[in-house]
Amino acid sequence: MRVSCQMAAETLLLVGDKLRVGMTTEEINTLVHEDTVRRGATPSPLNYHGFPKSVCTSINEVVCHGIPGPQKLHHGDIINVDVTTYYGGFHGDTSATFFIGSPSPEARHVTDVARRALELGVSVVREGARIGDIGAIIEEYVHTQGCGVVRDYVGHGIGRKFHTDPQVPHYKMPRTAPNPRMKAGMIFTIEPMVNLGTWEVELDARDKWTVRTKDRKLSAQFEHTVLVTRTGCEVLTRRPRMLANSEESDVMLAEAP
Ligand code: MF3
Numbered sequence: 709m710r711v712s713c714q715m716a717a718e719t720l721l722l723v724g725d726k727l728r729v730g731m732t733t734e735e736i737n738t739l740v741h742e743d744t745v746r747r748g749a750t751p752s753p754l755n756y757h758g759f760p761k762s763v764c765t766s767i768n769e770v771v772c773h774g775i776p777g778p779q780k781l782h783h784g785d786i787i788n789v790d791v792t793t794y795y796g797g798f799h800g801d802t803s804a805t806f807f808i809g810s811p812s813p814e815a816r817h818v819t820d821v822a823r824r825a826l827e828l829g830v831s832v833v834r835e836g837a838r839i840g841d842i843g844a845i846i847e848e849y850v851h852t853q854g855c856g857v858v859r860d861y862v863g864h865g866i867g868r869k870f871h872t873d874p875q876v877p878h879y880k881m882p883r884t885a886p887n888p889r890m891k892a893g894m895i896f897t898i899e900p901m902v903n904l905g906t907w908e909v910e911l912d913a914r915d916k917w918t919v920r921t922k923d924r925k926l927s928a929q930f931e932h933t934v935l936v937t938r939t940g941c942e943v944l945t946r947r948p949r950m951l952a953n954s955e956e957s958d959v960m961l962a963e964a965p
C-alpha cells in the first residue's frame with residue numbers, strides 16, 4: 709500500500725507540474741497513463757465498471773468522475789485530477805484540485821475549503837476513534853464556510869480492491885447509521901467534495917459517469933489514502949513536495965489533536 713500510494717502521489721505531482729491553459733483533459737489522461745505504466749503499474753480507473761479512461765478529470769461544476777476528452781483548460785478553471793495506481797496487488801488513491809491561471813475569489817474559496825476539510829478529516833483519525841468523527845468535523849467546518857458537502861459519494865476502504873468497506877461519509881451521520889471504530893492497520897480514503905452552493909448533485913444522463921452540482925456552481929475535492937495507527941495515522945499518499953498550481957502548504961494535520 710505504501711508503494712502504490714507513493715506512486716499515485718508522484719503521478720499527481722507530475723500532473724501539477726504540467727498543467728497549462730489550452731491543454732486538453734485527454735492530454736492529462738495520456739500523461740497519467742504513461743507515467744503509471746512507466747512505473748510498472750496499472751491505472752485503476754481504466755475499465756473499472758466500464759470507466760473508459762485512466763484518470764478522472766473534473767472541471768469547475770463537475771464534482772467527480774469527469775471523463776478525459778477534447779475539452780481544453782481555460783484561464784480561471786479549477787480542475788480536480790484523481791489518480792489511482794494499482795501496483796503489487798494494491799490500489800493507492802489520491803486527488804487534488806488545481807488552479808489554471810489565477811482563480812476567482814470563489815474558485816479559491818471552494819478549493820481552500822476542500823483542502824482544509826481533508827486536513828481536518830485526517831486530524832481525527834486514530835485507533836479507537838469512530839468513522840463518523842471524520843464527517844462530523846468536516847461538515848461542521850464546511851458549513852461555517854458557507855459551502856455544501858456532497859452526500860452521494862463517500863470515502864472508502866481500499867487495498868487489494870479499489871472500493872471496500874467501510875464507507876467514509878464526509879457529513880454527519882444519523883445516530884442510527886453504522887459507525888465503526890477505527891482499528892490500527894485499517895486503510896481508507898478521505899475525499900470530501902465541497903460545493904460553493906447546494907450539496908445536491910446530478911449524474912450526466914448520457915455518459916452515466918460525470919457528476920455535476922445541481923446548481924452548476926463550483927465544486928472542489930482533495931483525497932488521501934490513510935493508514936490508521938495507534939496514535940494517529942500515516943497519510944500514505946502524502947507528497948514529498950508541494951503541488952504546483954494548487955497553492956497548498958501541504959502541512960497536513962497528521963497527528964491526532
Ligand atoms: N478515484 C475515485 C475515488 O476516489 C473513483 C473513480 S472510479 C472511476 O474513489 F471509475 F471513475 F475511475
Ligand code: CO
Nearest residue numbers: 801897899931
Ligand atoms: Co477514492
Ligand code: CO
Nearest residue numbers: 790801802931
Ligand atoms: Co480517487
